[in-house]
Amino acid sequence: MKARYIFLLLLFASCKWNGQHPGRAFTDVSGKTLSPADYSRWFESDESTQQHLQQAGGKSYEVTFLPADLLALHEAGPGADENAIREAKTHYEDLVYFRLRIKDPDAGGEILKENISSPQDYQQRVTYCAFGMQRDISLLDEQNDTIPCALFNFERAYDVTPFVNFVCAFDRKEVGQCRFFTFVFNDRLFHNGFLKFSFTQEDLRNTPKLKP
Amino acid sequence: MWNKSVTVIVSLALGLCGTGMGLYSKMSGPKYGYVKIKDVFDRFDMKKEMETKYQKDNGWKQRELDSMAFVLQGEGNRLKSMGEVPDSLARDFSLRQNDFLARRKQLEDEKQSQTSEYNQQIINRMNQYINEYGQHNGYDFILGDDGNGNVMFASPARDITEPIIRYINDRYSGKQ
Numbered sequence: 001m002k003a004r005y006i007f008l009l010l011l012f013a014s015c016k017w018n019g020q021h022p023g024r025a026f027t028d029v030s031g032k033t034l035s036p037a038d039y040s041r042w043f044e045s046d047e048s049t050q051q052h053l054q055q056a057g058g059k060s061y062e063v064t065f066l067p068a069d070l071l072a073l074h075e076a077g078p079g080a081d082e083n084a085i086r087e088a089k090t091h092y093e094d095l096v097y098f099r100l101r102i103k104d105p106d107a108g109g110e111i112l113k114e115n116i117s118s119p120q121d122y123q124q125r126v127t128y129c130a131f132g133m134q135r136d137i138s139l140l141d142e143q144n145d146t147i148p149c150a151l152f153n154f155e156r157a158y159d160v161t162p163f164v165n166f167v168c169a170f171d172r173k174e175v176g177q178c179r180f181f182t183f184v185f186n187d188r189l190f191h192n193g194f195l196k197f198s199f200t201q202e203d204l205r206n207t208p209k210l211k212p
Numbered sequence: 213m214w215n216k217s218v219t220v221i222v223s224l225a226l227g228l229c230g231t232g233m234g235l236y237s238k239m240s241g242p243k244y245g246y247v248k249i250k251d252v253f254d255r256f257d258m259k260k261e262m263e264t265k266y267q268k269d270n271g272w273k274q275r276e277l278d279s280m281a282f283v284l285q286g287e288g289n290r291l292k293s294m295g296e297v298p299d300s301l302a303r304d305f306s307l308r309q310n311d312f313l314a315r316r317k318q319l320e321d322e323k324q325s326q327t328s329e330y331n332q333q334i335i336n337r338m339n340q341y342i343n344e345y346g347q348h349n350g351y352d353f354i355l356g357d358d359g360n361g362n363v364m365f366a367s368p369a370r371d372i373t374e375p376i377i378r379y380i381n382d383r384y385s386g387k388q
Binding site for chain 1: 385
């Protein structure tokens with residue numbers, strides 16, 4: 001009898017916790033339709049699987065595809081009716097959206113204030129983020145042709161978060177023609193050079209749809 | 213009774229297996245490999261791209277400077293052939309020559325600082341990816357053979373230059 005317990009104990013010890021909350025696990029959602037509440041929960045729980053990561057110079061760079069349904073949901077707000085969501089979705093249908101997040105796991109405060117010697121340096125970084133960085137972001141298609149960043153937004157975090165977010169959008173027609181493409185960022189903010197994130201058309205398609 | 217015996221045997225076999233694997237990993241010692249640093253650096257795609265970018269960024273400045281040098285040389289030859297050069301022409305030529313030298317110095321400084329910035333970026337990224345490779349593949353050490361005697365001998369079986377090059381290029385392209 002004891003041996004049976006030992007066996008079960010060994011079996012149990014060999015199991016690994018997958019870190020997912022059972023109530024929040026979404027498996028194989030591609031092509032499925034989810035209610036607005038489930039859609040938001042899916043993105044939050046599955047966000048890490050949507051991310052493409054690079055690390056350089058102690059910074060972590062994450063690029064996440066933002067489906068139009070999600071953006072519409074955010075714009076319409078919680079509890080919005082179908083019409084409001086449908087209306088909001090039309091605002092996001094011409095472009096493909098990505099979020100670039102730069103974070104420093106060891107940073108105490110605002111990442112843009114790291115290793116600066118004067119307030120002018122900080123101002124220079126902010127100005128670059130707001131007006132210059134868009135030129136350093138592009139998509140490369142399979143023929144290595146460049147798709148420029150059509151819309152860019154820098155979300156200022158001040159001292160609230162140890163990361164900084166940029167929303168970048170590209171022409172949907174051009175992106176739709178590629179089987180795979182690479183998101184390229186030439187980092188002149190922290191001087192870490194080119195950072196690349198490879199996506200396939202499947203990555204964009206394998207997201208659930210919002211229940212109409 | 214028979215079931216009980218089978219359970220005991222299976223449990224014992226599992227226990228022995230676990231102990232055996234633990235002992236094997238202790239006895240087999242640290243896992244190590246080495247890379248030929250120059251090969252990795254030269255065949256790293258980031259290095260090739262930064263080189264192209266460097267040439268593109270500086271190419272037109274260099275061409276502009278070359279044209280200036282060509283014009284100045286022609287001007288200098290013309291003044292020489294004149295024998296006695298009027299002061300105003302000599303002063304003008306000297307000013308243009310100084311301007312050319314200042315620009316050349318500025319371009320050299322820019323190139324030098326850009327080269328060292330790019331090299332640093334490439335080396336940092338290379339180190340980052342090699343570090344990741346070591347962690348993912350359970351290495352205790354990855355030695356760098358730079359041909360300067362740091363690694364005097366290593367068995368070719370421990371040479372992981374090729375897989376490292378494949379890994380860092382895949383990581384750089386964002387595929388992994």
